[in-house]
Amino acid sequence: xxxxxxxxxxxxxxxxxxxxxxxxxxxxxxxxxxxxxxxxxxxxxxxxxxxxxxxxxxxxxxxxxxxxxxxxxxxxxxxxxxxxxxxxxxxxxxxxxxxxxxxxxxxxxxxxxxxxxxxxxxxxxxxxxxxxxxxxxxxxxxxxxxxxxxxxxxxxxxxxxxxxxxxxxxxxxxxxxxxxxxxxxxxxxxxxxxxxxxxxxxxxxxxxxxxxxxxxxxxxxxxxxxxxxxxxxxxxxxxxxx
Amino acid sequence: xxxxxxxxxxxxxxxxxxxxxxxxxxxxxxxxxxxxxxxxxxxxxxxxxxxxxxxxxxxxxxxxxxxxxxxxxxxxxxxxxxxxxxxxxxxxxxxxxxxxxxxxxxxxxxxxxxxxxxxxxxxxxxxxxxxxxxxxxxxxxxxxxxxxxxxxxxxxxxxxxxxxxxxxxxxxxxxxxxxxxxxxxxxxxxxxxxxxxxxxxxxxxxxxxxxxxxxxxxxxxxxxxxxxxxxxxxxxxxxxxxxxxxxxxxxxxxxxxxxxxxxxxxxxxxxxxxxxxxxxxxxxxxxxxxxxxxxxxxxxxxxxxxxxxxxxxxxxxxxx
Numbered sequence: 149x150x151x152x153x154x155x156x157x158x159x160x161x162x163x164x165x166x167x168x169x170x171x172x173x174x175x176x177x178x179x180x181x182x183x184x185x186x187x188x189x190x191x192x193x194x195x196x197x198x199x200x201x202x203x204x205x206x207x208x209x210x211x212x213x214x215x216x217x218x219x220x221x222x223x224x225x226x227x228x229x230x231x232x233x234x235x236x237x238x239x240x241x242x243x244x245x246x247x248x249x250x251x252x253x254x255x256x257x258x259x260x261x262x263x264x265x266x267x268x269x270x271x272x273x274x275x276x277x278x279x280x281x282x283x284x285x286x287x288x289x290x291x292x293x294x295x296x297x298x299x300x301x302x303x304x305x306x307x308x309x310x311x312x313x314x315x316x317x318x319x320x321x322x323x324x325x326x327x328x329x330x331x332x333x334x335x336x337x338x339x340x341x342x343x344x345x346x347x348x349x350x351x352x353x354x355x356x357x358x359x360x361x362x363x364x365x366x367x368x369x370x371x372x373x374x375x376x377x378x379x380x381x382x383x384x385x386x387x388x389x390x
Numbered sequence: 391x392x393x394x395x396x397x398x399x400x401x402x403x404x405x406x407x408x409x410x411x412x413x414x415x416x417x418x419x420x421x422x423x424x425x426x427x428x429x430x431x432x433x434x435x436x437x438x439x440x441x442x443x444x445x446x447x448x449x450x451x452x453x454x455x456x457x458x459x460x461x462x463x464x465x466x467x468x469x470x471x472x473x474x475x476x477x478x479x480x481x482x483x484x485x486x487x488x489x490x491x492x493x494x495x496x497x498x499x500x501x502x503x504x505x506x507x508x509x510x511x512x513x514x515x516x517x518x519x520x521x522x523x524x525x526x527x528x529x530x531x532x533x534x535x536x537x538x539x540x541x542x543x544x545x546x547x548x549x550x551x552x553x554x555x556x557x558x559x560x561x562x563x564x565x566x567x568x569x570x571x572x573x574x575x576x577x578x579x580x581x582x583x584x585x586x587x588x589x590x591x592x593x594x595x596x597x598x599x600x601x602x603x604x605x606x607x608x609x610x611x612x613x614x615x616x617x618x619x620x621x622x623x624x625x626x627x628x629x630x631x632x633x634x635x636x637x638x639x640x641x642x643x644x645x646x647x648x649x650x651x652x653x654x655x656x657x658x659x660x661x662x663x664x665x666x667x668x669x670x671x672x673x674x675x676x677x678x679x680x681x682x683x684x685x686x687x688x689x690x691x692x693x694x695x696x697x698x699x700x701x702x703x704x705x706x707x708x709x710x
Contacts, residue, residue, distance in 0.1 A: 196586065222588030230586070236579035247576040250569040251588040259569070299588050
């Protein structure tokens, strides 16, 4: 469904993403993990059209989308959320989600109905009239999800939706994400908390210092010496085995 | 919104009856208030709803005023017909400024400055090119016939201003309940999120400024037909830009009735300070007193009521 081939992206002298590739098949939940600063968000932003890659190609459902503007990529059926939540602060949750829903219909009533349905799916039914600015961190994360979902994507790119949440909230949002997948939406998510990913993803990619260092099931990844070193430092794998 | 309906009906009835009940000078004041509310609303679409603060909206106003006046005076056009062309010209200038500045990614204060620069360039051009008659300005021959867009009785220009104001309110109302309006608000609140949700931010902004420019240009023609004289300072001076911005900010930027309430508030201050200056000898030399009061008021509103006077009427959580 999504093919990312040899993407590189630098900012000045910093190579944020270096020859990274990944694939997502329809119906999967795929995780992209890596320590802080590994380049996950940059790779995401590049896939979603917010950055133009220096090299490499992205295709979605067989069509090349490299360097297309975000709204065109959204039109193709792929939407991202933001790690640093970007609510429309001055308007209500309903209106926030309606902006997403308007992507599919110009009709106000339909958009409002769609917004309420999506709010139900992410557990925000009781907060529809709250202002975006008044939401808690967990609420904002849900709103990110809801708005993106309202555009009717086939592939959702979730950028650290669990960061900053407490364990109870994480359990709740994991449930929400499972529901979304059950509704037929493919999901690629980044996370630097590995535990959160293992409970969701069938396959995991590991990014470190801009490079893809491993790929496999969560269990295999957790055993991978390179991955352990990326998280715990050079030589850690040997120490742990001993 | 439903409790606003009886208020609107009463307000409309009062506005219709007003010129029949009061002396002529108060009719003119009412006319000016509605006119300012109208051009204020054109600013409000850009600066309020879409969050693209312009300091040079007068560029559209002047474009409208000069387009219709030149067509009328130099080429003998009927002013009503020229009015349509003036709106198209204002829309075209809005389109051009939007394409140039939004293509270059200008936002916030940079956009405000570039609009100010455009207005100044237009003012200087109007001062120097031959077809605007330069600094002398242009005089429209007085010929008060309705088909000539000139009226003997001030009541008609009053009703025309009222009609313009109502049309602008309907446009704003439509914005609050349409996809286009929702997208403008989304762009104001967070441009990146808007892009991620499939909004072609550039295209929407261009559409927005084209609409706003056409509206403001309609106000320019109206002004020229009322006073029958324009010069570069009137048509492209910074005063009108500030006035449009001020009435929207004072009333409530991004609200339907903000510019109207702001315009009546400022008109009221104007009259009260004029009266004060005439009865209090110490204030006689403080001219114009109204500007000082405006300034204080703007400071207070920005500090205490950033959503303008409208926020006094609104229930706390805003929703559709």
